[in-house]
Amino acid sequence: MSQHTVAVLGAGKMGELVLSGLLRSGHPAGHLLVTARRAARAAELAERYGVTVTGNAEAVTRADIVAVGVKPQDCAALLDEIAPGVTAGKLVVSLCAGLPTSFFAARLPEGTPVVRVMTNTPAMVGEAMSAISPGPHATDEHVALAESMFRPLGSTVRVPEYQQDAVTALSGSGPAYFYLMVEAMIEAGVLLGLPRRTAQELIVQTAVGSAAMLRDSGEHPVQLREAVTSPAGTTAAALREMENHGVRAALASALEAARDRAREIAAQAK
Numbered sequence: 001m002s003q004h005t006v007a008v009l010g011a012g013k014m015g016e017l018v019l020s021g022l023l024r025s026g027h028p029a030g031h032l033l034v035t036a037r038r039a040a041r042a043a044e045l046a047e048r049y050g051v052t053v054t055g056n057a058e059a060v061t062r063a064d065i066v067a068v069g070v071k072p073q074d075c076a077a078l079l080d081e082i083a084p085g086v087t088a089g090k091l092v093v094s095l096c097a098g099l100p101t102s103f104f105a106a107r108l109p110e111g112t113p114v115v116r117v118m119t120n121t122p123a124m125v126g127e128a129m130s131a132i133s134p135g136p137h138a139t140d141e142h143v144a145l146a147e148s149m150f151r152p153l154g155s156t157v158r159v160p161e162y163q164q165d166a167v168t169a170l171s172g173s174g175p176a177y178f179y180l181m182v183e184a185m186i187e188a189g190v191l192l193g194l195p196r197r198t199a200q201e202l203i204v205q206t207a208v209g210s211a212a213m214l215r216d217s218g219e220h221p222v223q224l225r226e227a228v229t230s231p232a233g234t235t236a237a238a239l240r241e242m243e244n245h246g247v248r249a250a251l252a253s254a255l256e257a258a259r260d261r262a263r264e265i266a267a268q269a270k
């Protein structure tokens with residue numbers, strides 16, 4: 001991987017995470033190029049990471065791997081701009097929600113390998129979940145390259161592309177759901193009379209501990225929940241209220257809405 005030159009086009013939040021992950025894993029700064037729309041952002045990236053900031057066309061010409069980190073609605077214009085420079089042998093990696101690899105294939109030279117990746121913001125602490133799908137012309141080797149790009153950010157998994165909109169709803173947007181729940185629980189703690197700072201400390205550590213149990217105990221979430229729930233106890237009382245308020249149904253509807261929005265983004269981008 002480190003011998004390849006990677007260009008991150010549109011180094012916003014996610015692009016910067018890819019960039020910093022690669023640098024953390026020992027990828028030489030000299031083999032990294034980034035592009036940004038705003039001059040101030042370009043200067044910030046150059047100073048923070050010591051990487052070369054160029055225009056999109058130059059970055060694509062010099063790169064072996066082109067990571068597309070712009071918002072889906074900016075993608076068509078970017079692809080039209082870079083298509084002439086995407087010569088044979090270059091791999092295009094999309095970070096974009098919703099957009100199928102066929103969207104890229106339609107705008108890039110025939111035969112361009114495209115890999116679609118859905119990662120998430122816990123990449124910031126090396127705990128991302130990145131789901132990787134080969135698109136047209138992407139070989140196993142291309143997928144392996146994408147994996148080595150995203151492994152420094154956290155875990156990776158291969159999924160067939162038809163699952164990507166569901167993946168986006170689940171793990172792409174997922175961190176926001178947990179943040180919302182934590183935020184609501186802090187407010188609830190304040191309602192019960194706890195100082196805000198105490199409520200935050202209690203629930204954040206509870207979230208971290210629960211996440212570690214979910215990942216490391218080998219037990220199903222149901223078993224973990226049952227172990228907390230004493231007969232006629234406090235937890236059972238709280239869980240009944242959650243069921244009364246339709247928390248499960250709310251999550252099912254929320255994830256369906258996110259999946260549908262991913263489909264809509266693709267339809268609107270055409």
Ligand SMILES: NC(=O)C1=CN([C@@H]2O[C@H](COP(=O)(O)OP(=O)(O)OC[C@H]3O[C@@H](n4cnc5c(N)ncnc54)[C@H](O)[C@@H]3O)[C@@H](O)[C@H]2O)C=CC1
Pocket residue numbers: 009010011012013014015035036037038041056069070071072074077078095096097098118119120121172173
């Ligand atoms: N924010 C998130 O949690 C996640 C976002 N994504 C996907 O990652 C992509 C990027 O999202 P964010 O990083 O959140 O957005 P962002 O807005 O922080 O970054 C996009 C960047 O691209 C730049 N840009 C736009 N057009 C450009 C062009 N023609 N040339 C150079 N730079 C250009 C913008 O100025 C901006 O800095 C999106 O497609 C999104 O769907 C995927 C997973 C999670």
Ligand SMILES: O=C(O)[C@@H]1CCC=N1
Pocket residue numbers: 097168172173
């Ligand atoms: O909200 C979004 O569209 C992006 C994709 C997944 C997370 N954030």
